[in-house]
Amino acid sequence: MALFGIFSKKKKEKLDKGLKKTKENVFKKLTRAVAGKSKVDDNFLDNLEEILISSDIGIDTTLKIIDRLEARVAKDKYFGINGLNKMLKDEIAGLLSENQSIENTNNWNSNNTNDPYVIMIVGVNGVGKTTTIGKLAHQFKKDGKKVYLGAADTFRAAAVEQLDIWAKRAGVPIVKQKTGADPAAVAFDTLKSAKTNNADIVIIDTAGRLHNKKHLMDELSKIKRVMKKIVPNAPHEILLILDGSTGQNAFEQAKQFTKATEVNAIAVTKLDGTAKGGVVIGISDQFKIPVKYIGIGEQIRDLQVFNKKEFVDSLFK
Amino acid sequence: MFDNLSSKLEQSFRLIKGHGRITEINIAEALKNVRRALLNADVGFEIARDFTNKVKEKAIGENVLKSVHPKQQIIKIVHDELTKLMGGEQVGINTTGDPAVILVTGLQGSGKTTFSAKLAYLLKNKKNKSVMLVAGDVYRPAAIEQLKILAQQINVPVYAEDWNKNPVKISKSAISDAKLKGIDVVIIDTAGRLAIDKKMMREISNIKKAVTPQETLFVVDAMTGQDAVNTAKEFNNILNFDGVVLTKLDGDTRGGAALSVRTVVKKPIKFVGVGEKIEALDVFYPKRMADRILGMGDIVSFVEKAQEQIDEDDMRILQRRLSKNQFDFNDFLKQLRQIKKMGNIKDLVGMIPGMKKIVKDTDINEDVFKNIEAIILSMTPEERENPKIINGSRRQRIAKGSGTNMQEVNRLIKQFADTRKIMQKYSGGNKMTKAMRNKRRNKWKRRRK
Ligand SMILES: Nc1nc2c(ncn2[C@@H]2O[C@H](COP(=O)(O)OP(=O)(O)OP(=O)(O)O)[C@@H](O)[C@H]2O)c(=O)[nH]1
Ligand SMILES: Nc1nc2c(ncn2[C@@H]2O[C@H](COP(=O)(O)OP(=O)(O)OP(=O)(O)O)[C@@H](O)[C@H]2O)c(=O)[nH]1
Ligand SMILES: [Mg+2]
Ligand SMILES: [Mg+2]
Numbered sequence: 001m002a003l004f005g006i007f008s009k010k011k012k013e014k015l016d017k018g019l020k021k022t023k024e025n026v027f028k029k030l031t032r033a034v035a036g037k038s039k040v041d042d043n044f045l046d047n048l049e050e051i052l053i054s055s056d057i058g059i060d061t062t063l064k065i066i067d068r069l070e071a072r073v074a075k076d077k078y079f080g081i082n083g084l085n086k087m088l089k090d091e092i093a094g095l096l097s098e099n100q101s102i103e104n105t106n107n108w109n110s111n112n113t114n115d116p117y118v119i120m121i122v123g124v125n126g127v128g129k130t131t132t133i134g135k136l137a138h139q140f141k142k143d144g145k146k147v148y149l150g151a152a153d154t155f156r157a158a159a160v161e162q163l164d165i166w167a168k169r170a171g172v173p174i175v176k177q178k179t180g181a182d183p184a185a186v187a188f189d190t191l192k193s194a195k196t197n198n199a200d201i202v203i204i205d206t207a208g209r210l211h212n213k214k215h216l217m218d219e220l221s222k223i224k225r226v227m228k229k230i231v232p233n234a235p236h237e238i239l240l241i242l243d244g245s246t247g248q249n250a251f252e253q254a255k256q257f258t259k260a261t262e263v264n265a266i267a268v269t270k271l272d273g274t275a276k277g278g279v280v281i282g283i284s285d286q287f288k289i290p291v292k293y294i295g296i297g298e299q300i301r302d303l304q305v306f307n308k309k310e311f312v313d314s315l316f317k
Numbered sequence: 318m319f320d321n322l323s324s325k326l327e328q329s330f331r332l333i334k335g336h337g338r339i340t341e342i343n344i345a346e347a348l349k350n351v352r353r354a355l356l357n358a359d360v361g362f363e364i365a366r367d368f369t370n371k372v373k374e375k376a377i378g379e380n381v382l383k384s385v386h387p388k389q390q391i392i393k394i395v396h397d398e399l400t401k402l403m404g405g406e407q408v409g410i411n412t413t414g415d416p417a418v419i420l421v422t423g424l425q426g427s428g429k430t431t432f433s434a435k436l437a438y439l440l441k442n443k444k445n446k447s448v449m450l451v452a453g454d455v456y457r458p459a460a461i462e463q464l465k466i467l468a469q470q471i472n473v474p475v476y477a478e479d480w481n482k483n484p485v486k487i488s489k490s491a492i493s494d495a496k497l498k499g500i501d502v503v504i505i506d507t508a509g510r511l512a513i514d515k516k517m518m519r520e521i522s523n524i525k526k527a528v529t530p531q532e533t534l535f536v537v538d539a540m541t542g543q544d545a546v547n548t549a550k551e552f553n554n555i556l557n558f559d560g561v562v563l564t565k566l567d568g569d570t571r572g573g574a575a576l577s578v579r580t581v582v583k584k585p586i587k588f589v590g591v592g593e594k595i596e597a598l599d600v601f602y603p604k605r606m607a608d609r610i611l612g613m614g615d616i617v618s619f620v621e622k623a624q625e626q627i628d629e630d631d632m633r634i635l636q637r638r639l640s641k642n643q644f645d646f647n648d649f650l651k652q653l654r655q656i657k658k659m660g661n662i663k664d665l666v667g668m669i670p671g672m673k674k675i676v677k678d679t680d681i682n683e684d685v686f687k688n689i690e691a692i693i694l695s696m697t698p699e700e701r702e703n704p705k706i707i708n709g710s711r712r713q714r715i716a717k718g719s720g721t722n723m724q725e726v727n728r729l730i731k732q733f734a735d736t737r738k739i740m741q742k743y744s745g746g747n748k749m750t751k752a753m754r755n756k757r758r759n760k761w762k763r764r765r766k
Contacts, residue, residue, distance in 0.1 A: 050362055053356055053362050053543070054361075054362045054543045055543065056359075056542040056543050056544070058357070059353055059356055059357060124540070124565070124568070125426070125428070125565060125593065126425075126426030126427065126428060126538070126565075127426060128425075128426065134458075155593075156463075156593070157462075157463045157466035157467050157470075158459040158460075158462040158463035158465075158466055159459075161458075161459040161462045161463075162457075162458045162459035162462075162463070164459075165458035165459055166458060169458075179466075210565065210567060210568040210569075211568070211569075212567075212568055212569045213567075243426065243538070243540070245424065245538075245541050245542060245544045245545075245548075246538075246540045246541065246542055247359030247540060247541060247542025247543065247545075247570070247573070247574070248357055248358070248359055248542065248571075249359070249540040249568065249569070249570035249571075250540075250542075252569060252570075270424075270425060270426075270511075272511065273424070273511040273512070273513060273544065273548075274511075274512065274513055274544055274547045274548065275542065275543075275544035275547075276544075279542065298425070298456070298457075
């Protein structure tokens with residue numbers, strides 16, 4: 001798939017820069033812990049625990065990783081920090097790998113009807129939904145796709161104006177109504193226009209909402225339902241946006257949004273900061289939802305296809 | 318995701334069943350659970366470790382090993398220490414100045430713009446101040462528009478220069494303008510920025526120097542994980558801010574970031590955001606936050622009270638009846654009398670985690686209980702055991718017999734049905750029952766000594 005092919009090399013530097021600070025830390029600590037030792041001792045495990053938990057990986061997943069590592073070390077031998085590091089990376093990647101294949105999940109043009117491929121964006125407040133839509137629209141457009149945006153966040157002040165600016169930046173049409181309008185009606189209109197105009201991809205923005213608010217979660221289910229009236233399989237993709245600096249609450253977000261809308265892809269934003277977004281490892285492992293994109297800045301090009309290996313590398317290099 | 322600390326500690330001490338004595342190992346295990354609870358609540362790694370060590374010292378100092386209720390005592394130590402760390406007194410903001418300037422800063426999407434508007438609303442309506450909002454975010458698409466819309470909703474003027482890309486100059490001009498207009502408080506909204514973004518951090522530092530604010534506030538999302546430590550530290554190094562605003566507390570996050578930030582920068586948390594609406598701003602309650610991080614409601618005091626009052630054998634029988642859905646008006650009456658013994662009912666009910674929400678609307682007052690008793694006493698034994706048979710004519714008879722009216726009888730029968738539902742829902746993880754179990758065990762332990 002050519003799409004996003006340009007990403008990896010250029011953007012990696014930026015991701016690395018953000019992660020650098022903590023990376024040095026990690027490396028120093030681990031090296032100190034293993035130096036001159038021939039087996040995984042408690043000191044090493046303590047350090048590893050600190051590193052993993054400080055990346056928001058969470059206790060349960062951390063214990064899982066440590067268990068796997070210990071089992072592996074008991075079986076295979078490792079040689080110094082490098083061997084151990086590689087094992088560790090393998091084990092973490094293992095948690096992501098069972099369900100991390102971008103090539104397979106990026107199936108939006110295998111859509112064989114004439115209907116557009118519909119992506120619905122969901123997530124809690126302020127995580128970067130609208131910004132991610134701008135970035136995606138830009139990439140899809142560059143890849144020659146005809147993209148439509150739907151401004152179904154009719155709640156937050158200036159949410160429509162914000163998406164409107166992103167639509168202009170990306171050079172794609174937007175369907176919108178006034179603030180306060182029924183979001184399901186906006187989504188409906190968007191799909192209708194998109195279909196009439198033979199669009200390839202539709203991206204629907206939704207208002208940020210905390211997952212413990214039932215009426216707001218019900219509203220999402222409704223938006224989803226209404227879209228089916230125009231495109232029976234819509235939404236093909238429900239992309240949950242997680243803020244990379246969020247801690248363990250992201251689990252509950254994944255759980256509740258999945259319950260309300262059957263999330264089938266995740267994007268992690270703000271990884272250009274010092275936060276490492278480790279919580280997605282556990283989420284991916286537990287809910288079997290692939291991480292598709294990462295956000296690494298506020299500009300239109302600051303989006304990267306998630307690469308499991310790079311992600312794990314960045315934690316331990 | 319994670320059971321509350323109380324039940325985890327219960328587990329730690331269950332290990333010793335059969336030994337009749339609590340050992341150092343159990344304490345260590347308990348402390349491990351404390352640490353886990355903190356980490357699961359997103360308290361920073363090192364902070365959780367230091368905290369646990371402190372609790373350990375206290376536990377040894379107070380000789381928890383010898384106490385009859387080691388679990389409760391540890392919970393209490395944890396709770397007290399946490400509350401202390403959260404800051405004892407509530408700290409307000411300084412709004413005296415000509416004008417007073419409040420600078421609002423933080424990471425992207427943390428809730429700065431929303432908070433700025435909320436604060437403006439609060440100062441205007443509760444403190445009778447004239448307020449001006451300043452659009453200092455010149456980067457985010459539609460940031461200025463967002464602030465303008467919010468300001469319009471609360472009828473507060475906004476100072477914005479749509480063409481100007483220099484927030485330092487904008488802020489300065491805004492203050493001159495405010496002076497001219499005799500405005501009391503100027504609130505400057507700024508763009509979200511990462512602590513490692515040197516250029517943007519220099520910018521915010523320059524804004525601060527230019528406007529010399531009475532209050533610089535750091536806005537942080539309550540859902541933030543381990544990074545809260547880094548970010549708060551960096552922002553504080555550069556801005557030496559005066560206080561913290563914790564947003565999105567209306568979610569279900571434990572909010573351990575609050576503890577991280579407090580510990581790292583030692584600045585008071587001055588406000589909490591509890592919703593998207595303009596009124597959804599609250600002052601900070603340290604004790605509540607401590608409870609929340611530990612995930613235990615006011616369970617501490619509830620356990621203490623309940624243990625003093627409730628007869629454990631009765632509770633066991635009740636538990637069985639509840640789970641079999643045999644709970645009837647006889648049980649109801651018994652419960653009622655027992656609860657009455659415990660004191661202020663409203664307070665007690667509020668202590669049960671989750672209960673507060675359920676009973677919020679049903680205003681409980683002690684007088685009502687007298688009538689309830691009378692109504693139940695006017696039922697026949699058959700009716701008490703099998704409330705389903707209480708039809709219209711029976712209700713009339715009961716109303717007359719109890720000196721109440723149909724309305725009250727109907728309400729009670731409905732309340733009973735609801736209670737039964739609630740109780741059943743809670744009977745699985747019923748805190749009272751746990752308390753009972755614990756008490757039973759303690760009694761048993763004492764007997765063995
Ligand atoms: N540094 C950084 N900032 C980001 C990234 N993605 C989004 N942001 C910023 O985060 C803030 C919130 O982004 P929005 O796109 O408005 O978030 P949202 O989820 O649509 O917010 P609501 O609609 O209010 O729930 C903005 O300031 C964005 O510029 C990212 O990958 N890195
Ligand atoms: N549920 C809830 N949402 C909040 C709260 N405070 C802010 N929000 C929401 O969080 C999102 C981001 O809020 P903003 O005020 O735009 O955040 P900001 O820090 O100004 O964002 P940037 O300017 O992009 O950095 C919006 O959707 C707000 O409605 C809160 O206390 N509770
Ligand atoms: Mg948005
Ligand atoms: Mg803002």
